[in-house]
Amino acid sequence: MSALETNAMNQDPILKVEHLSMRFGGLMAINDLSFEARRGDITALIGPNGAGKTTVFNCVTGFYKPTMGMISMTQQSGKKFLLERMPDFEITRDAKVARTFQNIRMFSGLTVLENLLVAQHNMLMRASGYTILGLLGFAGYRRAKEQSIEIAKHWLEKANLLERADDPAGDLPYGAQRRLEIARAMCTGPEFLCLDEPAAGLNPRESLALNELLRSIRNETGTSILLIEHDMSVVMEISDHVIVLEYGQKISDGTPDEVKNDPRVIAAYLGVEDEEVEEVIEEIQEIQESDGEQGGKH
Amino acid sequence: MATTTYSTENAAGNLTARALREGFYAGLVAFGLFFLFVGLETTQNIRNELVLNQRWGLLAIFVAVAAVGRFLGVLYLQPWIASRKAARAAVVDKAAPEGFFVRNFSKIAIVALVLMPPVVVSLVGVQGSLKWVDNFGIQILIYVMLAWGLNIVVGLAGLLDLGYVAFYAVGAYSYALLSQHFGFSFWVLLPLAGILAAFWGMILGFPVLRLKGDYLAIVTLAFGEIIRLVLINWTEVTRGTFGISSIPKASVFGIWSFDVGAANNFAKVFGLPMSSAYYKIFLFYVILALALLTAYVTIRLRRMPIGRAWEALREDEIACRSLGINTVTTKLTAFATGAMFGGFAGSFFAVRQGFVSPESFVFLESAIILAIVVLGGMGSLVGIAVAATVMVGGTELLREMTFLKAIFGPDFTPELYRMLIFGLAMVIVMVWKPRGFVGSREPTAFLHERKAVSGSFTKEGHG
Structure with missing residues (x-):
């Protein structure tokens, strides 16, 4: 079954962000942002530095409490969670949303294997009868451990x-730590995986390996992925759906090809000279109209 | 051949010349430094006049010590250190396998501890064994147990707790009060004291564990002091600074008693001469068993998910939260488990002393226990046991050094200098081994082979 067909079958959104706003004092980091991530898709969140991408992530994974808005996550089973109301650890434990960090957060003094075992904490805690049965040496815990x-x-x-x-884990090279962090997030058994710049600091060969890893995660476990990325080779290569942010607002939303040719995106990334502003605005309006027509034809 | 002897002779001559020169300079610097500090002294005489005393002899001693010290240091000490360094560098390449003693250190230590009382009794007699079993054995083992308990909080979970002695006090007073008012025996109250201390740990932990790092340290310090002040001021219950005396002794599970008048007195039953040494030997085995229980539980817990979560918490709390670990309950369990062992040790302390007062639970105790954990290497049971032996045993040994009186005069009391030596030892160990005696960490699970994790990767925790 090709990815397209899968998408067609699962058009239902796994994550729905509605009117999300996040204010830090006088700074509006995210301003009335709405988007959807579809189940089984790799959704990329891009934008210039300071556009609010990581803030969106932190709101989705519960590390920030948004000022306004609703973030709802629907599991495969149909169970629905309102993420903005849950503490961060419950979002991972119950809603099955896992995340990685922009600057890697390893348990550097634990071994690689221990890092992955810590990620299975909740499963192992239940199996060990919240430590008590495990201390007494019950077989159930031993099986769970294996x-x-x-x-x-x-x-x-x-x-x-x-x-x-x-x-x-602290002994691993940078690229391996990035992969380990993704592996560790996957060990929590997520349905929705949020990756904050997974390709940052990787060389081209490691980037390719990362693409491969992300694709196989999506295809083999059906985990939907939301990623922030600056490396366009990764974004354009693997994502099914791209959302572009600038100054906390969504400026473009679509397939990688659509986004690539969107003048608003180009303007956001490359900037526009003062004399050309009017021109570009007109161009953008034209494109929006033609987009509307095309949308109608489909 | 001739040239080599010549060159070595020449080098030796050079070295002596250099040593002489540097010794002279050191003397000069010392003279300059101490001329005003030592050589001249201003005092007031009886008519309130300033008098200038000249102390040339003392100044000469200072200068001579500096000059001769520098001379000897350059001539003998520096070449010796350099040759040792070279020798060690040559050895390191071979990576010598660990000897039998190092590999089986903990087993040998346990067997030695179990055999210690009978050996001591056979060597110095029943009455003479008191000092070794009580002053050294029990005293050290109490600190080993306390440090192992605190190790769970500080070493594994990375929560800096400066008020650990509060739980020790809760354990001691629970035993003292409950045994006096309700007549419960030691074996009933030992677990109860642990539970009460753990409960107290949870009550304290709930508000306190929202703080991190320095703030947590300060608030735990404050709670430790609060408990002590409550013990001093709640006189109707705790009898304040008078403390609680004549706390009942423990018995061998109710079979044999150690009370002098009892029919089932241990010495009477076995037809032995009356002595308090039997009680102390019994207590020695009790505290040994309690300490080993602490070690066993710690080792088991480290391999359980909760223990791994504690260590993960020490490494990175935010990453823990992102993996679905409830950090509040994880911290609380660490706090409560550590407090429970503190409570066990406290009730043992009460039964051993027969007397508890707030005097025993001052901040200095917390500081010593924490120092032992840090010196031993956070998280390492063997290192902590060694550190406790060195620290507590060392200060006890100072009491024994009566021959120092012959050198420094009859007024010299070596135990007054124990804090000075304690501090000096800490500085030396921190320079020599900044991660404590055992800095590496044993992994709790492995796929191919168990490799110790070097101390440079582990973190100390920050909250």
């Missing part, structure tokens, strides 16, 4: 880190 190591092994293989499983 299973958790199997899951960790699976993701280590995927991230190509199996050889380094017993090394401290």
